[in-house]
Amino acid sequence: MVRLNRTAIYSFLLVFIVLMYLQRLRNKYFLQNQESEDLNLQKERPPLIEYTIEKFGVEGDRQNYSIQTEKHSDEYCIGYSFLKATETFREPDGLEPVTLATHATSDMIDAIEMMPQLWDGPISIGVFVDYHSSNVLEFLSEIHRCDIRFRRKMTVHFAFRRAPFQAECPLFELKHSNRSCQEFYASHEYLRNSIVGPFQLYPSNLMRNIARKGAQSDIHFIMDGDMIPSQDFATKIKPIANEIVDGKSRRVLAIRRFETSHGADIPRDHRKLLKSKRLHKTFEFHHRFFAAGHHIDGLDDWFRASGHSDMVSTKEVAYPLFSVED
Structure with a gap:
């Protein structure tokens, strides 16, 4: 009798397991059919795009661009103020705004788009292009038209290397876009992925100087x-920069620079920086290449002082090699 009961129990368990397995197969079948139907619906209608206020609130004017590029050292042609910031950031305090003067190539488009979120002031950037990467200028003009933050802050210049036997620098022309901003952002990823980097050496010093020359203020953070x-x-550096950089004395305002291990969060205040440094995730910039040359003196004292006060201060450091910088 006991043996029959065990057999019945085992049979019941086996039937139960088989039924559960069949139920899972049935659910999987219906789920695949549902996903297939959803995919077909997505193909039939355009994807829904969620716009931010900055990107969708106010669309800039559509315009044709026409810039006479300038010759530089018989090797390059430069177009200044291809795109110009709409805000000067000159406030009633009378202080000169600090312009972020930087440079990039077309394959750094992600970093270029991110800059207005990282700098609350004017930005001047020199972008190096060539035949293969020139479509970045059209892309940036669309960002400038459709993103309020970008339009408020960014002044964009460009340069390219002259072709052999090219006597003069050309007139650069770009017709206005027929796309709406909704249409642009709907194809934003595709357009950005179609931009390639320049296939030649990158004149970083030239592009940095272009950004400085084309800046809309007299104080530049390079x-x-x-x-x-x-x-x-x-905003924090603005008062002290106006005090130190007066255009008369040969003084510059230098800052400490660090690098963070790949994949680690980038600290953007001194408390997070100290924590990341103690965890050996953040180090002095380029310390692996030449530790002695990139060592920052007095770093522990700086962390202690920063921990007790949020006031921005400076410390004068003599630079004996200034004569070679002329």
């Missing part, structure tokens, strides 16, 4: 395009 400034740096 930074590579892939660098990330600390939180609210533009």
Whole structure:
């Protein structure tokens, strides 16, 4: 009798397992059919795009661009103020705004788009292009028209290397776009992915100087395009920059620069920076290449002082090699 009961129980369990397995197969079948139907619906109608206020609130004027490029050292042609910021950031305090003067290539388009979120002030950028990457200028003109933050802050210049036997620099012309901003952002990823980098050497010093010359203010913070400034740096540095950089004395305002390990969060204030440094995720910039040359003196004292006060201060450091910088 006991043996029959065990057999019945085992049979019941086996039937139960088989039924559960069949139920899972049935659910999987209906789920695949539902996903297939959803995919077909997505193909039949355009994807829904969620717009931010900055990107969709106010569309800039559509315009044709016509810029006479300038010759530089018989090798390059430069177009200044291809796109011009709509705001000067000149406030009643009478202080000169600090312009972020930077440079980039077309394959750094992600960093270029991110800059207005990282710098609360005017930005002047020199973009190097060639035949293969010139479509970045049309893309940037669309960003300038459709993104309020970009339009408020960004002044964009460009340069390219002259072709052999080219006597003069050309007139650069770009017709206005027929796309709406909704249409542009609907194809934003596709358009951005179609931009390639320039297939030649990149004149970084030239592009940096173009950004400085084309800046809309007299005080410039020089930074590579892939660098990330600390939180609210533009507004915090403005008073002390106006005090030190007067255009008469040969003084510059230097800052400490760090690099963060790949994949780690980039700290944007001194507290997070100290924590990241203690975890060995953040280091002095380029310390691996030449530790002695990139060591920052007095770093521990700076962290201690920053921990006790949020006031921005400076410390004068003599630079004995200034004569070679002329």
